[in-house]
Amino acid sequence: xxxxxxxxxxxxxxxxxxxxxxxxxxxxxxxxxxxxxxxxxxxxxxxxxxxxxxxxxxxxxxxxxxxxxxxxxxxxxxxxxxxxxxxxxxxxxxxxxxxxxxxxxxxxxxxxxxxxxx
Amino acid sequence: xxxxxxxxxxxxxxxxxxxxxxxxxxxxxxxxxxxxxxxxxxxxxxxxxxxxxxxxxxxxxxxxxxxxxxxxxxxxxxxxxxxxxxxxxxxxxxxxxxxxxxxxxxxxxxxxxx
Numbered sequence: 745x746x747x748x749x750x751x752x753x754x755x756x757x758x759x760x761x762x763x764x765x766x767x768x769x770x771x772x773x774x775x776x777x778x779x780x781x782x783x784x785x786x787x788x789x790x791x792x793x794x795x796x797x798x799x800x801x802x803x804x805x806x807x808x809x810x811x812x813x814x815x816x817x818x819x820x821x822x823x824x825x826x827x828x829x830x831x832x833x834x835x836x837x838x839x840x841x842x843x844x845x846x847x848x849x850x851x852x853x854x855x856x857x858x859x860x861x862x
Numbered sequence: 863x864x865x866x867x868x869x870x871x872x873x874x875x876x877x878x879x880x881x882x883x884x885x886x887x888x889x890x891x892x893x894x895x896x897x898x899x900x901x902x903x904x905x906x907x908x909x910x911x912x913x914x915x916x917x918x919x920x921x922x923x924x925x926x927x928x929x930x931x932x933x934x935x936x937x938x939x940x941x942x943x944x945x946x947x948x949x950x951x952x953x954x955x956x957x958x959x960x961x962x963x964x965x966x967x968x969x970x971x972x973x974x975x976x
Binding site for chain 1: 863900902904906911912913914917923953955957959962963964965966967968969970
């Protein structure tokens with residue numbers, strides 16, 4: 745069974761750094777792309793970027809380029825989303841999702857709620 | 863980026879009635895080499911991740927009730943729920959994956975019971 749399990753909720757202060765994770769199981773982790781999606785409170789879905797764990801090829805949505813870093817450690821089947829300096833506007837639910845090139849994401853993590861408040 | 867625009871933003875339909883949600887893309891998502899529309903529909907209920915309902919614009923995901931159907935081609939698409947059930951209350955999103963490495967979503971349509 746394909747599963748994406750995300751790390752738990754985080755509460756941080758502005759300016760702090762953060763790295764959240766998404767662990768894949770039940771499939772070949774290096775054979776599928778993992779994308780990250782932001783959902784701000786009460787708002788819609790925004791595609792942030794994507795990584796291919798097989799070779800770490802990474803692409804970012806223009807809106808998120810330079811704002812976050814996406815990475816992966818294929819040895820432990822885990823993808824990451826990180827911030828070097830959080831802002832209050834980073835408060836959101838973050839989802840990871842798996843898909844193949846040319847297909848729609850079918851499998852999603854349960855989400856990680858990030859709250860940034862002073 | 864391909865911009866996806868849904869209409870309406872919200873919709874209230876009586877139980878058992880038809881619900882229709884529209885989605886328009888800023889450029890065609892029809893890939894001519896395989897004649898497939900790279901358009902998906904998702905359902906999101908409160909506190910849950912999105913759930914894939916429809917892909918290739920009209921192919922129902924396994925396990926999705928047949929009251930859900932998708933249609934359209936090129937730039938104009940429709941999600942239809944033929945007979946609304948209480949459990950269909952949710953926000954629905956269209957998504958293009960024509961630009962697989964730059965996926966975009968519509969703004970969402972909130973579906974409620976009238």
